[in-house]
Amino acid sequence: MTATANLPLIDMAGVREGDPASIRRVGDAIRRACSETGFFYIINHGVPQAVIDHAMAAAKTFFAYPPQVKRQVAVNKRHRGWHALGGALMYEATKPDFKEFFSIGLELPEDDPCVLAGEALRGPNQWPDFMPQLRTALDDYYAAIGRAAADLLKGVAVGLGIDQDFFAPKYGKPLQRTQMVYYPPHPPMAETDQFGVAPHTDYGCVTLLYQDNSGGLQVRELASNRWIDATPIEGSLVVNVGDLLARWSNDRFRSTLHRVINTSGHERYSIATFYDPTYSAVVDPCDLGIDASASRYPAVAAGDYILKRIDDSMAYRKNAQ
Template sequence: MATLETNLPLIDMAGLREGNPASLRRVGAEIQRACSEIGFFYIINHGVPQAVIDNAMAAAKVFFAYPPEVKREVAVNKRHRGWHALGGALMYEATKPDHKEFFSIGLELPEDDPAVLAGEALRGPNQWPAFMPSLQTALGTYYEEIGRAGADLLRAVAVGLGIDEGFFVDKYTKRLQRTQMVYYPPHPPMAEADQFGVAPHTDYGCITLLYQDNSGGLQVRELATNSWIDATPIPGSLVVNVGDLLAHWSNNRFQSTLHRVINKSGHERYSIATFYDPTYGASVDPCDLGIDPATSRYAPVAAGDYILKRIDDSMAYRKKM
């Protein structure tokens, strides 16, 4: 594990996807250290082709350049799929909405899928814009590739937690993965101190994998000093962080850390965030990871129920449904 002009750990995933046992043990140990000390780290050699990343980022720039009246064709629906307009997200305890737009997709499921027919929240087909047919290929391909990286990462997370590397596999049979292209306009020059691109928050789910451009702006609340540090962009890397569900699952052995975005670059900032989360009904219970019930800090919860509540609490459009 190393650092590059940052306090966040840098973890090399080389050999993990190929099934190298030594690589798995090494990465697991490095993840254990990073997640117990700060909850954030970079990964390189993660297996997502750079061409796939570049295509998705290019598509994001094209999509967000369309005027609002055009993007409104795919305005966010009850499944949390589609375009979220500027000002549509208010993080808990924040005083102002986030200064961002984003476009969200999930696992592509037809209307006759059993989970959809059963009325499972957040499930169904994506909303793809007719005005930009190329987006489905670019972002859909990224979704699948980043999902593979998430599955690889969870094998190492399991090893870092001292459990079988395959522990998470049957918890992800129909993953609740959400991938979002995010657009941050330049930070308003006269903005008040409580205006953020994304206000300080912890993520809701298990793990987040983020690709960011070179604008900077992502900051992490360092646990040891209680101060904000920059997650400086590193070419080709993904930023990974622990979400609340994994913190609960691990009985806080792994930390879910506050982070925020302030785009002071003077130009637009783009990123693609993926919340790699379990099947809706997967039980998140620290006791399943060997925690004594007497010392467990959290009662079992269905992954999807927890995530849905957090989305309901933070997204303005949910209040109108």
């Protein structure tokens, strides 16, 4: 592990190759990063740059369409589709986020058992007829980033002192959500409480982010309580711990406040992936070696927890309620 741009940088090559010594080293590095900052970079993560470039090009094409066109795939009850500017209000924020995003999840047909059982957030994605190439670009990215996230969780498990394959059975049908995100240039006269994304912690287990070279992502450093830049590093992904993993680890791993302010003067693009367990997976600190008397959190179904957090922050869900 090396320190780069204020946050740790971890090389995943050995984990991808299945090398036991490398997995232990990465586990140690992840443990330090997740207990100290909750944020780090990974390189040699296995997502081909060509796949990333294709997805980023598709994002630029999609968001360039006018709102009346993108509205054809407006977000639905499954949290799939286009979220318009102003559609997300982070908890304790005073203004909606200054961003748009397009979200997909695990592609499941209407007759899938999970869909028929009524699991929230499940089902087919919304793909735009006006841009058929988007599906190929995002399907490829979704699959590649999912493999990278599964490798990452091996290091997370070792960092927590449990078997490297602990998380795998919890991800049979993951609640993986991948979002293309578009940030217009920050308004020059914006008030101080206007953000691209207001300060928040993520809801789930781990987030893997690809960001362009615009900058703007900032992390609240735990030791100093100051905001530091997560400077873009070529070929890297930014990883952070979400609240569900913090809960699962009994707060041994930290979920950290972060925000985006796009002061680059031009448009900013990123692709965020929230890699979370299958809906019914039980999240219980006791399963990670914590004694019941020391557990800070009761067991909860992963999907119920994530759904509640989405309901609390998305305007379209509040309006429906």
